[in-house]
Amino acid sequence: MKIKSKSDLAARRRIGAAKITPGTPRIAVGLATCGAAVGGDRIYERLHEIIQTGNLDILLTKVGCIGYCKEEPLVNITIPGKPLVILHRVNEADADTIIRAVLAGDVLDDKALCRIPAWDHVTGHTQQYGTGFDRIPLYADVPFFRHQKKVILRNAGLINPEDIDEYIAVGGYQAAFQALTGMTPEAVIDEVEKSGLRGRGGAGFPTGLKWRITRDAQADKKYIICNADEGDPGAYMNRNEMESDPHMLIEGMIIGAYAMGVDEGLIYIRAEYPLAIQRLKHAIREAREAGLLGKNIFGTTFCFDIEIAIGAGAFVCGESTALVASIEGKTGRPHPRPPRLTDIGGGLWGKPTDLNNVETWCNVPVIIKNGSGWYAQIGAHGNTGTKVFSLVGKVDRVGLVEVPLGTSLSTIVFDIGNGGAAQKKVKAVQTGGPSGGCIPVRLFDTPMDYESLNNAGSIMGSGGIVVMDEETNMVDIARYFINFATGESCGKCVPCREGLKHTLLLLNKILAGKGTKADLETLAILVDTIQATSLCGLGQTAPNPVLTTLAYFRDEYDALVRS
Amino acid sequence: MMPVGSTGMDAAKKPVTVIINGRRCRADAGERILSVAIREKIAIPHLCYEASLDPYGACRLCLVEVIKRGKNEMTTSCTLWATEGLDVVTDTPDIVKHRNILFELYLAQAPKSEIIKKMAAQYGVTKTRFFKKVNPADPLGNACILCGLCVRVCDEIMGAGAITFVNRGPYTVVNTPFSEVTRDCLGCGACAKVCPTGAIRIDDLEGERVMTSWSGTRVPLVQCRACGRFFAPQALAAKTLARLTPALAGDVAALCPECRGQQIAEREIRAKTGGAGNHA
Numbered sequence: 001m002k003i004k005s006k007s008d009l010a011a012r013r014r015i016g017a018a019k020i021t022p023g024t025p026r027i028a029v030g031l032a033t034c035g036a037a038v039g040g041d042r043i044y045e046r047l048h049e050i051i052q053t054g055n056l057d058i059l060l061t062k063v064g065c066i067g068y069c070k071e072e073p074l075v076n077i078t079i080p081g082k083p084l085v086i087l088h089r090v091n092e093a094d095a096d097t098i099i100r101a102v103l104a105g106d107v108l109d110d111k112a113l114c115r116i117p118a119w120d121h122v123t124g125h126t127q128q129y130g131t132g133f134d135r136i137p138l139y140a141d142v143p144f145f146r147h148q149k150k151v152i153l154r155n156a157g158l159i160n161p162e163d164i165d166e167y168i169a170v171g172g173y174q175a176a177f178q179a180l181t182g183m184t185p186e187a188v189i190d191e192v193e194k195s196g197l198r199g200r201g202g203a204g205f206p207t208g209l210k211w212r213i214t215r216d217a218q219a220d221k222k223y224i225i226c227n228a229d230e231g232d233p234g235a236y237m238n239r240n241e242m243e244s245d246p247h248m249l250i251e252g253m254i255i256g257a258y259a260m261g262v263d264e265g266l267i268y269i270r271a272e273y274p275l276a277i278q279r280l281k282h283a284i285r286e287a288r289e290a291g292l293l294g295k296n297i298f299g300t301t302f303c304f305d306i307e308i309a310i311g312a313g314a315f316v317c318g319e320s321t322a323l324v325a326s327i328e329g330k331t332g333r334p335h336p337r338p339p340r341l342t343d344i345g346g347g348l349w350g351k352p353t354d355l356n357n358v359e360t361w362c363n364v365p366v367i368i369k370n371g372s373g374w375y376a377q378i379g380a381h382g383n384t385g386t387k388v389f390s391l392v393g394k395v396d397r398v399g400l401v402e403v404p405l406g407t408s409l410s411t412i413v414f415d416i417g418n419g420g421a422a423q424k425k426v427k428a429v430q431t432g433g434p435s436g437g438c439i440p441v442r443l444f445d446t447p448m449d450y451e452s453l454n455n456a457g458s459i460m461g462s463g464g465i466v467v468m469d470e471e472t473n474m475v476d477i478a479r480y481f482i483n484f485a486t487g488e489s490c491g492k493c494v495p496c497r498e499g500l501k502h503t504l505l506l507l508n509k510i511l512a513g514k515g516t517k518a519d520l521e522t523l524a525i526l527v528d529t530i531q532a533t534s535l536c537g538l539g540q541t542a543p544n545p546v547l548t549t550l551a552y553f554r555d556e557y558d559a560l561v562r563s
Numbered sequence: 564m565m566p567v568g569s570t571g572m573d574a575a576k577k578p579v580t581v582i583i584n585g586r587r588c589r590a591d592a593g594e595r596i597l598s599v600a601i602r603e604k605i606a607i608p609h610l611c612y613e614a615s616l617d618p619y620g621a622c623r624l625c626l627v628e629v630i631k632r633g634k635n636e637m638t639t640s641c642t643l644w645a646t647e648g649l650d651v652v653t654d655t656p657d658i659v660k661h662r663n664i665l666f667e668l669y670l671a672q673a674p675k676s677e678i679i680k681k682m683a684a685q686y687g688v689t690k691t692r693f694f695k696k697v698n699p700a701d702p703l704g705n706a707c708i709l710c711g712l713c714v715r716v717c718d719e720i721m722g723a724g725a726i727t728f729v730n731r732g733p734y735t736v737v738n739t740p741f742s743e744v745t746r747d748c749l750g751c752g753a754c755a756k757v758c759p760t761g762a763i764r765i766d767d768l769e770g771e772r773v774m775t776s777w778s779g780t781r782v783p784l785v786q787c788r789a790c791g792r793f794f795a796p797q798a799l800a801a802k803t804l805a806r807l808t809p810a811l812a813g814d815v816a817a818l819c820p821e822c823r824g825q826q827i828a829e830r831e832i833r834a835k836t837g838g839a840g841n842h843a
Binding site: 314331335336338486487488489490491492493494495497498499500501502505522525526528529532533534535 | 618619620621622623626637639642644657660661664665668669671672692693694708709711727728730731732733734735
């Protein structure tokens with residue numbers, strides 16, 4: 001059934017609500033890639049078997065990931081009238097006892113992580129679950145969750161990502177309806193501009209401005225593209241956003257397409273994300289069936305559809321011009337800008353093209369639904385909204401965290417992450433992946449905003465935070481990232497192709513104890529030139545791990561070289 | 564590819580004035596600054612630029628600094644479009660510093676290239692601190708610097724696409740697909756003609772051109788029906804003849820340039836003198 005009116009949308013909300021709180025117990029297994037990797041699939045299969053054979057009145061479903069990777073596999077239990085309870089570190093063998101408890105209207109105490117009596121889905125919908133189970137800690141009292149603010153991940157781990165009704169039930173597609181039926185494209189762009197939203201791919205370019213440039217470009221055809229080529233080592237924010245809540249991305253793109261006057265969109269996604277691809281394809285099908293993609297969306301004159309383009313495993317294809325070359329079937333090599341993608345002759349098939357990161361698109365529905373004023377209050381001046389970070393490496397509580405921009409590194413690493421794993425002392429973090437830099441613990445007051453990170457010699461990047469402890473050799477870390485960047489360099493320009501290779505050779509020599517003071521000087525001069533003269537962002541930022549470790553951990557280099 | 568936006572097609576060919584090292588130079592709007600500098604005989608080193616090809620920006624040697632609101636911004640002049648009043652300088656201390664490192668990288672990458680050695684020496688760089696790569700089996704004689712001119716001319720100008728980049732990053736090389744003999748090669752030799760380091764080897768044998776650097780691809784040559792000399796690849800000759808009128812094509816087919824000139828001259832003279840050629 002196509003959704004054409006407010007009442008159609010309300011009808012779908014009721015259908016979805018009956019799936020989230022069905023009147024019978026509901027068991028939901030966290031099955032994003034992270035959950036599946038630690039046995040979530042087997043738990044789901046076992047639960048399914050028990051429910052089938054016993055012909056039990058329990059609704060079993062899949063959800064995405066709420067972000068607490070350390071505690072996975074996670075299983076949500078919803079018993080009518082009771083709070084939603086998240087069980088953690090569940091394994092296959094627990095399935096029988098979980099079901100027995102559920103049938104008795106209870107949950108396993110020793111597996112309970114926390115309870116959620118009510119959940120604010122931010123887009124004007126608060127899901128009431130119920131009361132009771134007071135002995136189980138509240139969600140807001142769990143240290144990992146306490147300092148977070150869920151805006152982008154508002155539905156992640158709570159709704160079934162493979163069911164459009166559940167997304168609609170918690171407030172989904174209202175923003176798109178509102179934009180398409182009640183706002184002019186200009187008003188949508190104004191709203192995004194006023195929100196202060198900046199590109200979440202890493203560079204922080206004002207999204208509203210990019211949209212305006214694309215809208216103003218004179219051309220018979222334009223495109224929008226979602227950059228889902230997330231490739232930084234240790235970064236998986238976008239993966240979880242797509243796996244846990246794919247409709248949020250689609251809704252963001254519908255609103256953007258309407259604002260920019262575009263009828264065709266693409267999601268460029270890396271082949272290494274099979275589950276995200278599968279869920280997106282499913283979600284696109286669902287959205288078409290519901291009349292939210294395709295011709296005459298919501299019964300209006302606006303038409304827009306999305307195709308998926310799958311990458312072939314090159315990090316550099318996250319760079320805008322290489323990404324477009326890759327979609328066009330050419331080798332993924334960047335070309336000099338201008339022309340930019342938004343220029344005539346510069347975008348996909350030569351047409352003006354707007355490219356935004358997954359998380360940027362995901363910010364759009366909530367901005368339209370709640371207004372730019374609401375959004376701009378979150379975060380810091382010039383750095384509004386929240387940002388999802390993947391907190392990984394030698395940190396105690398590994399996971400995906402969402403905090404307002406401007407939150408200090410120390411809050412993220414110590415308050416949320418509980419410091420080093422196995423009680424080791426934290427030494428530094430690497431932000432922004434191979435393009436970022438290492439920030440030492442003495443600078444952990446640094447607020448996570450675009451400018452402060454740049455001042456510290458690093459970048460926001462897409463949001464990876466890799467924690468290093470006292471046992472980490474920082475020169476080795478620099479080598480790791482240079483090795484990555486060398487392998488991912490497209491090979492077009494000399495400083496990146498040749499310069500990074502020699503940087504790697506020098507680091508290998510130094511780490512082998514064969515380096516000299518002169519090698520250190522050569523290293524410093526070389527990375528300076530790579531940064532200053534490379535053609536694209538990959539080469540320009542690839543030296544950051546060396547530059548920052550040289551600046552903050554010079555003693556570790558000195559200890560390795562002969563005088 | 565045409566420049567766009569504020570320097571776009573509408574403005575192309577409009578005369579503008581740019582300033583290079585304080586000197587005012589005439590240029591067409593949208594012209595590349597390196598092209599202006601070459602015309603004005605302002606020395607800017609470059610390896611991957613060719614006026615007839617799309618801007619590429621890979622060799623990074625043609626760095627200039629653009630003076631914008633009192634601040635200098637480094638960029639490559641082969642990808643910088645001329646706009647009214649654009650103010651650039653060459654050879655600043657920063658440019659020299661970075662360019663010297665780039666020359667050192669080139670010396671390590673193409674240790675056998677005399678042209679690179681000579682060019683680097685002109686800018687005072689005679690040795691490199693970096694590890695020199697020498698591969699005795701390199702079909703390009705350790706002289707290729709991957710500027711891409713051969714690949715681009717083969718594709719963009721000749722439309723053959725017989726060679727391309729293989730692998731990526733530091734493993735990149737230029738070769739035919741799967742390093743095998745290719746039937747796409749016209750044997751035109753444009754690749755060797757544009758190669759800035761003379762790395763590409765082509766050998767003309769009796770009746771055959773051997774693209775030694777391109778997996779030994781062999782291209783048959785056309786024999787001149789007048790003098791018997793082998794002068795052009797057959798595929799290229801056929802392509803060229805197809806663009807002429809049948810009468811003209813018949814006239815010049817299988818004639819080397821010298822014999823063609825001679826025959827046409829003789830015919831013209833005969834026509835003017837009523838058939839009696841008199842050279843006296």
